[in-house]
Amino acid sequence: MSSPSAADVQAAFCAVLVDEWARAGVTDAVIAPGSRSTPLVVALDFDARIRVHVVLDERAAGFLALGLGLATRRPAVVATTSGTAAAELHPAVIEAFQAGVPLLAVTTDRPPELHLVGAPQTIEQEGLFGSAVRWEVSPGLADPAGAGSWRSMASRCVAEAVGGGSGRGPGPVHLNLAFREPLLGAGSRVQAPPGRPGGAPWHDCRPARTGPVPGEVVDLLRGHAGGRGLVVAGAGGGEADVVLQAAALLSWPVLADVRSGCRVPSSPEAPVIAAADALLRIPSCAAWRPEIVLRTGAPWASKVLNGWLGGLPPEVPQVLVDPGGDWRDPERTASHVVIADPDTLLSAVSEVVAGRSRSRPGAEPGGWSWQWSTAEAAAQDALGAQLAPGAPFSMSEPAVARSVLAGLPEGARLLTSSSMPVRDVEWYGAGRRGVEVVANRGANGIDGVVSTATGLALAGDRPTVALVGDLAFLYDAGALIWLRERDLSLTIVVVDNDGGGIFSFLPQAGAVEPDRFERYWGTPHRLDIAAVAAAYGIEALALADRGALDALVSDCSKPGVRVGVVRSDRVANVDVHDQLNRAVEAAVTSALAGAG
Numbered sequence: 001m002s003s004p005s006a007a008d009v010q011a012a013f014c015a016v017l018v019d020e021w022a023r024a025g026v027t028d029a030v031i032a033p034g035s036r037s038t039p040l041v042v043a044l045d046f047d048a049r050i051r052v053h054v055v056l057d058e059r060a061a062g063f064l065a066l067g068l069g070l071a072t073r074r075p076a077v078v079a080t081t082s083g084t085a086a087a088e089l090h091p092a093v094i095e096a097f098q099a100g101v102p103l104l105a106v107t108t109d110r111p112p113e114l115h116l117v118g119a120p121q122t123i124e125q126e127g128l129f130g131s132a133v134r135w136e137v138s139p140g141l142a143d144p145a146g147a148g149s150w151r152s153m154a155s156r157c158v159a160e161a162v163g164g165g166s167g168r169g170p171g172p173v174h175l176n177l178a179f180r181e182p183l184l185g186a187g188s189r190v191q192a193p194p195g196r197p198g199g200a201p202w203h204d205c206r207p208a209r210t211g212p213v214p215g216e217v218v219d220l221l222r223g224h225a226g227g228r229g230l231v232v233a234g235a236g237g238g239e240a241d242v243v244l245q246a247a248a249l250l251s252w253p254v255l256a257d258v259r260s261g262c263r264v265p266s267s268p269e270a271p272v273i274a275a276a277d278a279l280l281r282i283p284s285c286a287a288w289r290p291e292i293v294l295r296t297g298a299p300w301a302s303k304v305l306n307g308w309l310g311g312l313p314p315e316v317p318q319v320l321v322d323p324g325g326d327w328r329d330p331e332r333t334a335s336h337v338v339i340a341d342p343d344t345l346l347s348a349v350s351e352v353v354a355g356r357s358r359s360r361p362g363a364e365p366g367g368w369s370w371q372w373s374t375a376e377a378a379a380q381d382a383l384g385a386q387l388a389p390g391a392p393f394s395m396s397e398p399a400v401a402r403s404v405l406a407g408l409p410e411g412a413r414l415l416t417s418s419s420m421p422v423r424d425v426e427w428y429g430a431g432r433r434g435v436e437v438v439a440n441r442g443a444n445g446i447d448g449v450v451s452t453a454t455g456l457a458l459a460g461d462r463p464t465v466a467l468v469g470d471l472a473f474l475y476d477a478g479a480l481i482w483l484r485e486r487d488l489s490l491t492i493v494v495v496d497n498d499g500g501g502i503f504s505f506l507p508q509a510g511a512v513e514p515d516r517f518e519r520y521w522g523t524p525h526r527l528d529i530a531a532v533a534a535a536y537g538i539e540a541l542a543l544a545d546r547g548a549l550d551a552l553v554s555d556c557s558k559p560g561v562r563v564g565v566v567r568s569d570r571v572a573n574v575d576v577h578d579q580l581n582r583a584v585e586a587a588v589t590s591a592l593a594g595a596g
Helices: 006-023 038-046 058-072 090-099 144-161 215-222 240-250 303-310 342-353 368-387 397-407 420-428 449-458 470-475 501-505 514-522 529-535 546-554 570-595
Strands: 028-031 051-054 076-080 103-109 135-137 172-178 229-233 254-256 292-296 318-321 336-338 413-416 436-439 464-469 489-496 539-542 560-567
Touching: 006 038, 006 144, 028 038, 028 058, 038 076, 058 076, 058 090, 058 103, 058 449, 090 103, 090 172, 103 144, 135 144, 144 172, 215 292, 215 318, 215 336, 215 342, 229 240, 240 254, 240 342, 318 342, 368 397, 368 570, 397 413, 397 420, 397 464, 397 489, 397 546, 397 570, 413 420, 413 449, 420 464, 420 501, 449 464, 449 470, 449 489, 464 470, 470 489, 470 529, 489 529, 489 546, 501 514, 501 570, 529 539, 529 560, 546 560
Parallel strands: 028 051, 028 076, 076 103, 103 172, 135 172, 229 254, 229 292, 292 318, 318 336, 413 436, 413 464, 464 489, 489 560, 539 560
Antiparallel strands: none
């Protein structure tokens, strides 16, 4: 028998990588078609433990893998051919890095002799994603002499992606693989290194979920139990039950971002505040001053809330729990930055506070918690009246956001795109249980939203609804290719205001002449969104009333992909938001005065 060829070694190398990834828990791979990636594609196709999804566009492929990582908290492999195809993964890699989503970006490369000589489809791919990765490795051409390192490298890729290596939490890993032609070989002709017994991964490197809890911070929080404290809960700020239990024992209101999981129906022990953005626009509420603020998770989208926190005087301690050490403090007002697991810290606080007296003076009329809970109840009543079916603003953008969140069946997942949809859900979504709300708020871009939603739906663990703007939808319309052929349940609600609606809220809208504003910021597309979806073979319909919208959302568990389009007007939308804020202010002012 002749000795194995270089192509055989490449094939064996890829088979080992795929085997080790599967051992480490990888279940999905996304392939953007190309030639140079052939050895890896063949290995993935032959391994039944990993589902393979083919996506024509590399940028869409990257975001689909991101969505799978969001849903499963395991890295999905996304593989490209060489050249600019590899560069197309950069937006998804940045989002994964900023948002802490595990991702394994595998770019395939030309061999060394084809670099720096003008060879086609050849760029310098080492370090392609700069600092936006948790780890990267470019091992060069597969060599039998280095076969002993293959399994370790593959296993470390997954460990680094889930945060077990760097200690900075989950994120993207870049693996750049050079392959030389011929690209097809027989891996069975190579004596590849065996894996560990029982299908175990080569390295068992798990992210630490416990660590030293700063005693002085626990004492600081305990010292304000029952006082004028606040919990500001954002996405990734700990398990909702743990956050809410600590808040209840401290007797502090919880300002809960819809993505935190903490936005549930309120309780007397720890009022859950969903309408914080609207409340803090009211001068009398904005004048309330906490004694201490505990911040967990990512910042809200609301400039009003973030600005209010930034305006608190320096003597008000603000404790930021930041497990990844990312220093998520844009206003630079945190007095204590605690690099610790939120659940561990909050559990320690609950333990030391649990033995205290259960009296809750703040819940009495006129008290701190009473103020927040009374204002929240009045705000939700006002919003409900204005946004209910048949009400004046029943098909406004805020009403669509509130209705979609409320209408999701138990166990569903909602993806909101950046710009206005994520804000409308954050500002107007009422408390409810049993759903998960996610968004690409690492870099806050609108790119790749449809692809991310597809990845979430492909995880198969729950029905998925995406609430997106028209520009976000059109930006990623290529993701609709072959979508009807995939086995998933995905509903996409598109709010179509013919352009960039968020810019109508910014100073440019009033400071620039209308024609110039429309050209550079409004950017009307003048397209029929339903027709665009239909062109890709996707069922699409216009949603003219709440009955049609509610029916579409309630049916999101049905197999298949559906697109519903709600028409809106950008200028009128600004006025709707203003009127809603005025209605909340009137209701809250009356409630506080009457109850006082």
